[in-house]
Amino acid sequence: MEFLRENTKEIKIGDVVIGGNHPVAIQSMTNTKTEDVEATVSQILKLEAAGCEIIRCAVPTMEAALALKEIRSKIHIPLVADIHFDYRLAIAAIENGADKIRINPGNIGSEERLRTVVEKAKEYQVPIRVGVNSGSLEKQLVEKYGGVTAAGLAESALDKVDMIEKMGYENLVVSIKSSDVMMCVKAHELIAERCPYPLHVGITEAGTVYTGNVKSSVGLGIILYEGIGNTIRVSLTGDPAEEIKTAKLILKTLDLRRGGIEVVSCPTCGRTKIDLIQLATQVENMVADFPLDIKVAVMGCAVNGPGEAKEADIGIAGGDGVGLLIKKGEIVKKVKEEELLETLRQELLNWKN
Template structure:
């Protein structure tokens, strides 16, 4: 039993599907996705962007396929990528067929927008033949005309009805390897729709607050919307939609998961907002440390506090702690215990070395644990 039950998140039980070699749903980790913004036909530029996203830990990447030139580049892109590629398809069913044949791990479509039943059947056959899953992507900004006439405006019930209609089309074609999103730029609308959909279906849910805005405003909106749903236990994979580079979406996505204790990847920094008591420039120090420690993937914690008011207390709860002192001399804590002092001039380099050494120690200890026989 958890010693801190108020932190426990009881996750919704969804069935699991595969997106390439990445499991989504069930007891699999919540995955972080993003989407490229380069012209897909420019394979080199797209692959370069995918590589930058892979470096910050992305699990799945979506690539838009609006034309035949884009799907023609997909084979090269899929071959170069280290993570599964989702082909984003709108209306043109032939692009879905081409993307599936090119090796896409998943097709993002709305079956009702593909056209006739036979066209949907062709897409389903291509998905089955190539081992593709499908993501149904419902969006408040592109709801079907009949639903807008029925409900008068985008609302949770309209988004859910649209999703269920698309699901039925796939089920009628005996296809069940799908996940669903019901996105909106209004986080309240999105959260309500996902809550209703979670009660109606057992498939994995892809979370997102669409058109969330720029890096600052979009991060806040996404953290509120996606974070609320994850806290309720809803969500199997996420994308933070920002008017920013894709790798920034990935970083924010992992920060949301980290804040909720869902995926502890990299260094969790606990730092104060700073005040006149600070013994060093907390803001610039944290900025420098976050930049220089971005390559660390081992879960660990670092506290950076400007003075002794809260510093010792926070340091007791983190792997490494730094608390500001007087005369440019600051206290370093290791595993919650006071250990030694460090001077201003050496502080950032010193903390980086300590974190890297701690990460190596944790990784070595994990590697030494024998794997239980099956």
């Protein structure tokens, strides 16, 4: 079903284009007070370094809307303004440099107020992300479908799209989110063939780093594998940098993105005679910034390690004070166990494909 993703309209958000055959873009959202320009910029720059390609900021006040101008001047990726309830904040955000705005037309006010926002977006050629959330589904649709359902979410989103199209604007991105993973999957399946616009995909309110990663990986994995989705955000209750790490790994696992070292490690067993958990964590942290597209294995057993690591480009295994450096399943060097990590680091620094 790859054709679904490629057949969406291309929408330009700052310097990033989503839709068509463009790669799935990774997003995150700041958790600083947007009014605090220094803290917000600092967080965005860290997210940029981690691989974030589009960033969203909450705009709950006019002060936050006005702060976008300075924030935008100090970052290097497109800036999205997240607006609820007050249409005036959407207008101010556009005028102060937002590359895209996110609104829920259902809570932005009257049709006339929505039209005012649309006209301002049209004037500045700023895309509008039409966002629908299971927590704010309209009462009539809840009653129509007997509760909050995937069909209700899809219908709500399409209704909002139709409303803005009738106002003469088609520079749109659509999102339908739920914390219910399978409802979210079904909603995206229902809307994908009926919506020509790029889809922003995510499992909303997914939870802490542990539960959120599991729910997001399952939900996004299914949706993206079906060829649906043009930009993603992993929603976690935690450091936004964790969202980027997870998003990159999801895309890499599905072969939708290349680059970055993939670390594989064995689950440990009674043969393990080293602190494999600590070693694997150290390796994962160490390789995070290496611009290599290879697989690194971390094995806890010098007996089976080489065989288990044969599909990796390079690996290490240890036990009884001895460490092994492995390439494509072949032992190439023996070192002291305490030298394993540095040996691997030096190999990666001098890596030649």
